Amino acid sequence: MVEPYLRRSPLAHRGLAARAAATDAGADIVMAERPHRCQINLRGNPADIKLADALHGVTGLRLPAEANGFTTAGALACLWLGPDEWLILGPGGGEHDIAARLRAALGEIHAAVTDVSEARTTIAVAGPRARELLAKGTSIDLHPRVFGPGRCVQTGFAGANIILRQTDEAPSFEVLVLNSFAEHLWAWLEGGAREYRVAISVL
Amino acid sequence: MHVYCTSVTEQFAVAAVTGPLARKLLAELTSDIDLDSATFPFMSFKDGTVAGIPARVYRISFTGELSYEINVQPSYAMALWRALMAAGEKYGITPYGTEAMHVLRAEKGFIIVGQETDGTVTPHDLGMGWIVSKQKKDFLGKRSLTRPDTARPDRKQLVGLLTDNPSEVIPEGGQIVAELKDKPPMAMLGHVTSSYYSPNCGRSIALALVKNGRNRLGETVHVPLEDRTIRATIAEPRFFDPEGKRLDG
Numbered sequence: 304m305v306e307p308y309l310r311r312s313p314l315a316h317r318g319l320a321a322r323a324a325a326t327d328a329g330a331d332i333v334m335a336e337r338p339h340r341c342q343i344n345l346r347g348n349p350a351d352i353k354l355a356d357a358l359h360g361v362t363g364l365r366l367p368a369e370a371n372g373f374t375t376a377g378a379l380a381c382l383w384l385g386p387d388e389w390l391i392l393g394p395g396g397g398e399h400d401i402a403a404r405l406r407a408a409l410g411e412i413h414a415a416v417t418d419v420s421e422a423r424t425t426i427a428v429a430g431p432r433a434r435e436l437l438a439k440g441t442s443i444d445l446h447p448r449v450f451g452p453g454r455c456v457q458t459g460f461a462g463a464n465i466i467l468r469q470t471d472e473a474p475s476f477e478v479l480v481l482n483s484f485a486e487h488l489w490a491w492l493e494g495g496a497r498e499y500r501v502a503i504s505v506l
Numbered sequence: 507m508h509v510y511c512t513s514v515t516e517q518f519a520v521a522a523v524t525g526p527l528a529r530k531l532l533a534e535l536t537s538d539i540d541l542d543s544a545t546f547p548f549m550s551f552k553d554g555t556v557a558g559i560p561a562r563v564y565r566i567s568f569t570g571e572l573s574y575e576i577n578v579q580p581s582y583a584m585a586l587w588r589a590l591m592a593a594g595e596k597y598g599i600t601p602y603g604t605e606a607m608h609v610l611r612a613e614k615g616f617i618i619v620g621q622e623t624d625g626t627v628t629p630h631d632l633g634m635g636w637i638v639s640k641q642k643k644d645f646l647g648k649r650s651l652t653r654p655d656t657a658r659p660d661r662k663q664l665v666g667l668l669t670d671n672p673s674e675v676i677p678e679g680g681q682i683v684a685e686l687k688d689k690p691p692m693a694m695l696g697h698v699t700s701s702y703y704s705p706n707c708g709r710s711i712a713l714a715l716v717k718n719g720r721n722r723l724g725e726t727v728h729v730p731l732e733d734r735t736i737r738a739t740i741a742e743p744r745f746f747d748p749e750g751k752r753l754d755g
């Protein structure tokens with residue numbers, strides 16, 4: 304097998320680990336790449352109870368009840384992407400097992416399980432000014448009144464298609480971006496954050 | 507139709523290994539993919555590992571040469587590339603870009619959709635009637651293919667052009683006329699879709715869509731330009747390795 308150290312993330316060329324700050328204390332914004340995660344695209348009919356049962360049985364996740372929301376179960380999350388489409392997000396390495404068990408559990412019902420773990424990387428953007436920075440690149444209203452922890456959205460950001468979700472009140476966000484747009488988006492975000500105190504993190 | 511479509515475009519990265527020594531090189535980097543032409547023929551694929559990386563290898567070719575397209579997880583694409591370049595060094599391996607690929611495919615008469623074709627061009631116009639099923643009762647586009655205009659024998663068809671002066675490259679988009687007059691208007695037969703200097707052929711080559719072109723093989727045509735007129739002969743749209751022998755290495 305190939306040596307795992309030869310594996311490169313879409314932002315590996317940026318040398319972010321070498322630039323990581325000793326501490327996040329005092330930073331307006333903390334940015335990090337979170338590559339190589341489990342991402343499984345799930346398609347199916349949410350009205351079919353077998354779909355929700357299969358998902359819950361395999362992952363412990365419930366289907367999000369609302370549009371643009373996500374549920375969690377341990378380290379896993381289930382993001383609403385559309386009326387019949389979800390993204391199962393989790394720690395890297397679990398994708399083959401989860402996808403295989405999900406396919407088996409879904410049996411013959413009309414559904415599709417597609418491993419897209421290698422298609423996107425994640426840029427984490429957190430801190431007191433994170434919302435302000437992200438608002439520069441998207442028309443989505445990120446005001447806490449309408450967008451808070453547990454919310455996610457597929458949208459355009461600085462010309463790229465992204466999936467954005469908020470994970471806590473810090474606020475902490477995750478920007479999921481296709482590999483080929485990762486460099487553009489990181490450069491755009493770091494450029495847009497020049498007026499803030501930014502700390503690079505390895506998390 | 508009950509089908510879900512999910513894009514996996516970014517889930518894979520691809521390296522194409524192409525050329526007479528492609529099989530020899532790939533054989534050094536895989537132990538679980540049998541590369542024998544009998545068991546791994548053109549237009550088939552196999553799963554296995556290349557340089558220790560899980561891979562799906564397609565035996566397809568856009569250069570006309572023996573080719574393998576190696577699909578891996580993008581995060582291991584650099585490792586694959588480095589392994590190929592390191593092992594290929596002794597064979598004089600070199601990266602090639604889209605410009606080189608355009609010339610190689612044109613030598614073989616492989617079309618680029620949108621360059622050789624527009625929305626009016628049918629498979630038959632391209633000499634690719636073999637790709638259309640005669641058994642299927644229906645398919646998307648069947649009605650269009652049976653319209654009287656689509657069945658006309660004198661439609662614009664894909665042909666090759668060989669200039670009288672082998673070092674002259676016709677500008678792409680050049681209009682083709684059969685009868686040269688002192689000034690326009692002249693009846694136009696079609697236009698040049700691709701045109702390059704081909705190092706393999708040692709001369710210029712061009713692809714063109716020409717009215718009733720298949721029946722004009724060997725005829726002389728003219729491409730009038732602002733400052734000069736280029737004379738050329740209509741030829742088969744295959745200029746190099748017409749028997750396709752190089753496809754097997």
